Amino acid sequence: MTRFAALTLVVLGLAVLLVPPIVQLDQHLVDLSQAGLPPSPAHPLGTDEVGRDVLLRCVYGLRVSFMVGLVAALVSMIIGGTVGLVAGSLGGLPDRLLMRCVDGFSSLPHLLLGIFIVAMFAPSPYAVIVSVGVTHWTTAARIVRSEVLSLRERPFVEAAISAGASRRRLLTRHLLPHLLPHLLLAMVLMVPHAIWHETALSFLGLGLPPHLASLGNMINDGQRSLLAGDWWSSLAPGLFILAPTLAVSVLAQRGRDRLNPRMRSELAL
Template sequence: MRTAAFVLVALGLAVLLVPPIFQLDQQLVDLRAAGLPPSPAHPLGTDEVGRDVLLRCVYGLRVSFLVGLVAALVSMVIGGTLGLAAGSAGGLVDRLLMRVVDGFSSLPHLLLGIFIVAMFAPSPVAVVVSVGITHWTSAARIVRSEVLSLRGRPFVEAAISGGASRSRVIYRHLLPHLVPHLLLAMVLMVPHAIWHETALSFLGLGLPPHLASLGNMINDGQRSLLAGNWWSSLAPGLFILAPTLAVSVLSQRWRDRLNPRMRSELAL
């Protein structure tokens, strides 16, 4: 767990501090330094047009993280709203909304995302819309299940018996208990959104080709593999893998704290 926290802190500091210090020109090339292997001057080498791979990985992680965070937030808003409506209303509304969730869940996320993003020019907005529309179903299921669990709690039943309106029950009693679960679901969705953005950019449908993103870097690096420049693809791949594993470890610990009973049952 400490290693995962250290990795996230180190990457977070790099994303926050490196871009203001090193003003990277996305269009600048230096053919004299093209294809250089890792060295003290360039710890992760240079790409096929002479750009520093480490610096571009940091910029790419920053772009991918921002896109993934906004996309995860959009998914949480859509899924949380529908899940809250389904769980609190119940009956026919619940059944109809959950059939919509089941319908979206049955569709291949990546293919649906490609279809959505192909209707726009490559841009961060197109990726956010694509990921937000295709990844809200898990949030809806989580929120609905928590609302159904909370509706049977004594304090909620007491509020309803006391004449509290539905809106007061939602905002006063349900939302405060849902916030930790929503935050956890959003944290878990950020790496998934980054992977989705990377896949779209790798296919040429995500972010603009000149923009430093991890998917674009892997796409560019695969052309350099035949020339022996393995670092051009390996470095951005590691920058995707490291935060994903770190978030997975920390979120598992967070989930255990939110559900201690589930952890004790699994331990048995």
């Protein structure tokens, strides 16, 4: 499963990187003579209701989803990592106040809060990135805080404190190198979640503009085609959402097992 997941991501990544520069997609194309064509050698995944190639639009939509997912996950990691690092390092009253803020923010429905944030901007990828990034930082904050609290009890950290290491040196030389693998793993796990939220927002008409290739927009447009029997218009973008998110989840699970062998052995019992 790990090799298959890696191969899936490699193939999709190459398609996202190589296809758009080679094959240009006219986002405003309307060719009713080619509308609703079933899968064929000329159009492997058929065409949509206005004659656009579904496979090409899926590749362009996946490129947008990857971009939004990666940038939104990075924004979440920066916000959450900073909050968790400050809370775990300072302890005491600052820790309690920050974590109560995290608990309060976590109690809010992410999707509804994301819809509220996106509604304040014009439909664009940047609005979706801000929406997903601002609503998903609490998990990273908890992960970083728990790791900092664990590291503070390690002998090498206590030795550095006893030797008179400054707070800055303690963070940069002793805490951050041990936190980076956990942050990267949390960021990887955040990417599929961000892709799903971007798709949901676009499906609701609050993400990207309707004429742009987006997997959520394609599923929304494909609803009308289902009544005419054009099942491929909705199935293809759904598979392009499912495949990378499952592949990333499998690889992230493998990375977590390698990062924490004790958890792997406990789960195997």
